[in-house]
Amino acid sequence: MRAFAELLDRLVFTSSRNAKLRLMGDYFRHQPDPQRGYALAALTGALDFRSAKAGQVRDLVATRVDPVLFGWSYDYVGDLAETVALIWPARHGANRPPDIAEVVGELERAHRKRVPDLIERWLDALDPTERWALLKLITGGLRVGVSQRLAKTALAEAFGADLTDIEEVWHGLSPPYEELFAWLEGRREKPIIDARAAFRPLMLANPLADEEVERLDVEAYRAEWKWDGIRVQIVAGNGNRRLFSRTGEDITNTFPEIAEAMDFDAVLDGELLVVRDGEVASFNDLQQRLNRKTVTQKMLRDSPAHVRLYDILFEREEDLRPLGFDDRRARLERWHARARPARMDLSELLPVAALDDLRQLREEARQRGIEGLMLKRADSAYVAGRPKGPWYKWKRDPLSVDAVLMYAQRGHGKRSSFFSDYTFGTWRPDRENGGWELVPVGKAYFGFTDVELRRLDKWVRDHTVDRFGPVRAVSPELVLEIAFDAVHPSTRHKSGVAMRFPRVSRIRWDKPASEADLLETLEAMVER
Amino acid sequence: MSAPNPESWIQVTDRGIYVAPGDFHVDPTRPVPRAVVTHGHADHARPGHGAVLATAETLAIMRHRYGERAGRSHEPMAYGETRRIGDVTLRLAPAGHVLGSAQAVLEYAGSRVVVSGDYKRGADPTCAPFEPFACDAFVTEATFGLPVFRHPDPLHEAMRLLDARRMFPERAILVGTYALGKAQRLIALLRQAGYDRPIYLHGALMGLCELYRRHGVDLGPLEPATGQAKPALAGEIVLAPPAALNDRWARRLPEPLPCMASGWMRVRQRARQRGVELPLIISDHADWDELTATLEEVAAPKVWVTHGSEEALCHWARGRGFDARALAVVGWGEEDADPEDQGQVGGEGGR
């Protein structure tokens, strides 16, 4: 448990992606089987102990610690697992400290009623950091800022393997992944898995640069709308029903209505959307569903999920990926007409003959509240990764407003000595006091150069009017031109609107704050 | 005749603890004619007193910090030595907190009160270990007076720095430490762990390290961090005051990995607020187990608790039959406030 606890403890405090990869890689290289495999499972969310609950831990600590002291301590620390880990009066030497494999194994086998005894025995044997890691592990939710994808990337980097190869075999393997490590260390062949249930790495598009537009051989491409949902892969058949995100994260349980509709044998590529009465809802609605682990009836009713299909990778056993786009599209249309799956339709192909048609469609995208266009070469095979040439995304021009800088917060990692996260606002009439007030409308932390960052940082320090922890309030004097892709109504923001992908496009050192935009300007940009 | 009640001859005034039969204060928070000072941290050793009585080390620290304002006259006293002041006999006993730190052991007409100042019980190669004295009333700090504070083995904590160095050889390992006590203890721990490379220091730490050295504490090779070429500090350990961690000063270092050595680092939220990537739980104050063990050991019927979580320690002590109460000394423990409030570079304190 020591090395695993140390790893979690380091990850919790590390914000830089590179440093996280280094910490995990070091762990995977130096720890033995099966411990590292269970750690990998914990980091990728593959472990789930339904038997251990936070309530049991609370009851346990009540048998050992003065309730008054516990209450004050919990108030101070603010996190139950951490408070228990720190306050637990251990009896060192009473028991042998367990390793992570033992914890996983015993919890899986133990009867529910025996779980508290097990936990008590382990708490006695471990030190505070190990106890914290144990409690995080068994009560669910490590929250160390590591996605499944990042953990796999760390594996790939640690052993000089290809991430695509790891993803290919991943879904056929289970904890503690001994054959995976054996293969990565060159001690055996690549594991052979039931390919039918596996995630296939996606084909991705490159942004179309302005100068490439003129040179585009329009006739060789097919056009679709660029839908503003999340990319998913549907893998069904042979008893499997799986919904993967674009990074290969299994999100089947988050969208049970889609899983229910997977009554076929195919691998499909499409966009997950919330569709209400035939209308695509805003990305915010989808985001709400993504953030929830448990799905309520209300959510299913209010925000029903839907997949807009645009490609077919397999039909039964047949691998269609080597075919050109036009051929796959024909197969997709035939398959769809036959299978008639619920909650799935086809992304329409847009009629395009010349560059002007494309330009006009892109303009139309704005009015229709769509992000832009996808361009796919008619003869392009389905290739994993982001090959240059076959697929492009051509986003419409961003929207923009002039907003006033209100708060600045310290960044993370390399930027921790800079105030690099900016909250900005626009003006609205101040109904209570008369005049005008600024209301925060968004937050941006990129879009500027390093040189500009230094200057902004200095400006923030020179114009600070108040401090709250890592946040500085600044006097409302600096105008930032903010570019964003869209703006949606939001009940969770004081301003009533939420921006999509806001970034700083220009710093208007020259412009007086009084000339920044009004909130109503932003409201008028909301797409319905 | 029975000995007088401790309350009858020790009083808390707006200047701190006043010992009436000797007409002097212990660690007064405002200028007084006659002061006994337990140790050099700024909340205990203030400038502007008349006569100051303390260990030679504490007096040297005060002169380093305050120069002319360190007090009109200085009377050094060695550990174990006794001195009569009015009707009170004073003795300074090691407190194990920082170099020169002492408990004031006060006796009057057969009654004994120990004002322990700040103390810890764990081993520290940079100062003399705490010596327990049985007494009628014991004045204790409670900086870490909650049972969640249990400091781990400091040597193990120091070794985590060496681990970070191994894993991130291209980065500077930047550790926030207080200038008096913590910096020197961390250096000594690193030396104990076998680390013999030069350790680089922020300018605000140089003077006190030099002072420790003059008092016989071996710290190995130390270099100023300022003026070094940026790439030269890759993989090196750099010590700076906590406020410099996330400040412009740190930009001179290659991809600094921010660490902080403090007892507060035990609580993750505290470390996170400070933007620390590697928290090291190293403290110069007694943790919960040390506080409670010390109360049992000195077995004073009366326990007076100062700066920190007074109520939790009082609650515990009353449960064990001690007559415990909080002693409100305004101004003590300010060095121990939340690190985020520590303010300007050069802030010193003793956690």
Ligand SMILES: [Zn+2]
């Ligand atoms: Zn103190």
Ligand SMILES: [Zn+2]
């Ligand atoms: Zn102190």
